[in-house]
Amino acid sequence: MKKTVGFALLLGCCVSLIVSGRLTARLVFGGTVAWSFIPAFEVAAFAIVRRRARPIRPFSRDLDRFSAGRRPWAFFLVALAAVASCLTPLQMNAWSEATPTLAVLGLIASAIVVRSGYLDFRFYREALDRSAADARRDVLLQRAINWTAAAVYFGGYAGWPIVADWIGL
Amino acid sequence: MTSLARRRLAIGTLLLVSIAAGTVSDRPRVDPPIVLGGYRVLAADFHVHPAIVSSAAVTPWDLVIDAQRQGLDAIAITPHNKVFPAPIGRWFSRSVGGPTVLVGEEVRAAGFHIIAVGIEQTVSPRQTAAAAIEDIHRQGGVAIAAHPVAEYWPAFDAAAMAALDGSEVMHPGALSAEGVRADFEAFYRRGRLTAIGSSDYHGLGRLGMCRTYVFATDTSAAAILDALRAGRTVVYGVDGRVYGDPALISLAAGDARLRTRAAEPAAPADAGALVWLSRITGTLGLAAAALL
Numbered sequence: 001m002k003k004t005v006g007f008a009l010l011l012g013c014c015v016s017l018i019v020s021g022r023l024t025a026r027l028v029f030g031g032t033v034a035w036s037f038i039p040a041f042e043v044a045a046f047a048i049v050r051r052r053a054r055p056i057r058p059f060s061r062d063l064d065r066f067s068a069g070r071r072p073w074a075f076f077l078v079a080l081a082a083v084a085s086c087l088t089p090l091q092m093n094a095w096s097e098a099t100p101t102l103a104v105l106g107l108i109a110s111a112i113v114v115r116s117g118y119l120d121f122r123f124y125r126e127a128l129d130r131s132a133a134d135a136r137r138d139v140l141l142q143r144a145i146n147w148t149a150a151a152v153y154f155g156g157y158a159g160w161p162i163v164a165d166w167i168g169l
Numbered sequence: 170m171t172s173l174a175r176r177r178l179a180i181g182t183l184l185l186v187s188i189a190a191g192t193v194s195d196r197p198r199v200d201p202p203i204v205l206g207g208y209r210v211l212a213a214d215f216h217v218h219p220a221i222v223s224s225a226a227v228t229p230w231d232l233v234i235d236a237q238r239q240g241l242d243a244i245a246i247t248p249h250n251k252v253f254p255a256p257i258g259r260w261f262s263r264s265v266g267g268p269t270v271l272v273g274e275e276v277r278a279a280g281f282h283i284i285a286v287g288i289e290q291t292v293s294p295r296q297t298a299a300a301a302i303e304d305i306h307r308q309g310g311v312a313i314a315a316h317p318v319a320e321y322w323p324a325f326d327a328a329a330m331a332a333l334d335g336s337e338v339m340h341p342g343a344l345s346a347e348g349v350r351a352d353f354e355a356f357y358r359r360g361r362l363t364a365i366g367s368s369d370y371h372g373l374g375r376l377g378m379c380r381t382y383v384f385a386t387d388t389s390a391a392a393i394l395d396a397l398r399a400g401r402t403v404v405y406g407v408d409g410r411v412y413g414d415p416a417l418i419s420l421a422a423g424d425a426r427l428r429t430r431a432a433e434p435a436a437p438a439d440a441g442a443l444v445w446l447s448r449i450t451g452t453l454g455l456a457a458a459a460l461l
Contacts, residue, residue, distance in 0.1 A: 022191035
């Protein structure tokens with residue numbers, strides 16, 4: 001569980017760096033509160049998927065080992081926050097809307113999705129003794145639950161009326 | 170002490186130094202109030218997105234503190250298609266004696282975006298722009314066209330334009346794209362609209378980066394809404410452009426502080442030694458923690 005709490009704090013620190021260019025106690029706290037839904041949904045999804053494997057070790061131990069899959073995301077977020085902390089508001093504004101920047105970030109994020117998926121696959125294979133096919137299904141199911149919940153929480157409620165209009169409901 | 174314990178201690182020390190330096194350097198600013206022509210001139214940002222069940226990075230209480238840091242006298246907290254958690258920001262600001270916080274919403278429909286300022290209940294986006302504006306007015310609020318680029322114009326028919334109170338003529342989108350700026354200006358000139366400058370703040374850029382000077386009788390929410398309905402605003406744009414009530418623009422021209430303060434939020438941050446210390450130690454500590 002320690003690594004999950006640590007990841008929530010890391011998210012809060014990244015928010016503080018991006019927003020104010022420094023770490024402040026109030027923004028670290030606020031960022032941690034506001035963004036803890038990411039590790040929270042991840043843990044919930046992990047708990048659901050793990051039950052399929054009939055685990056033998058304690059949940060907290062498995063969870064800390066599973067957290068290795070977050071490492072590429074954590075490093076990417078810190079790098080992003082470090083760059084953002086040095087930009088002026090005008091640069092940040094131009095940077096966040098520039099297609100080449102978004103394309104590069106999208107490519108890096110795609111590579112991280114693959115890498116962290118592989119790390120999770122290895123976790124299910126080695127720590128939970130799953131077959132290759134089951135481990136693949138576990139990775140996909142865990143992401144389907146986690147990412148759907150996070151997307152609904154982050155933008156889905158506000159975005160629903162627009163989606164409903166698009167599909168003619 | 171094991172190698173892992175030593176690494177953890179080093180990371181903890183780096184992060185503590187960073188947070189201490191960052192927190193000490195995060196001081197509030199105090200600008201003397203500006204009074205012109207018998208009005209209190211308030212710097213306001215009416216398009217601010219909060220975190221918590223919303224697509225933004227900063228919590229409502231931190232928005233209030235950041236507004237003080239950026240010299241804003243008023244903000245409208247405007248989540249997408251709902252008012253929660255804007256009331257949290259208003260409550261917090263009242264508790265700490267912060268800027269005036271107006272509860273609002275960005276009504277985000279498929280064909281238009283409208284900022285509702287001074288409402289208490291959610292305005293549905295599943296209606297026409299004219300109907301949404303009517304709903305906002307029924308609650309005593311003010312309706313502002315949000316970043317009105319050409320693709321949103323068809324939704325603003327004659328009925329909507331007749332009822333609309335204001336239009337964002339300055340917005341971060343206009344800072345980097347000439348076409349976007351031209352769209353905002355063209356829309357603003359379509360009717361007798363109150364000029365608004367907003368940052369559409371989600372956590373990137375800076376709160377109050379684009380702002381509205383409101384000429385209000387006092388700092389209350391009611392006085393600000395009255396001023397918006399009466400068109401008593403001045404907005405500074407790029408390349409020396411100024412929008413708003415011509416009489417107030419002339420009045421504001423006599424006080425250089427308004428134009429100077431309007432340009433401040435877009436300028437590079439005042440990164441003193443403590444800010445750099447916090448930035449560097451924080452980045453190193455976080456990078457080491459990510460690798461742990």
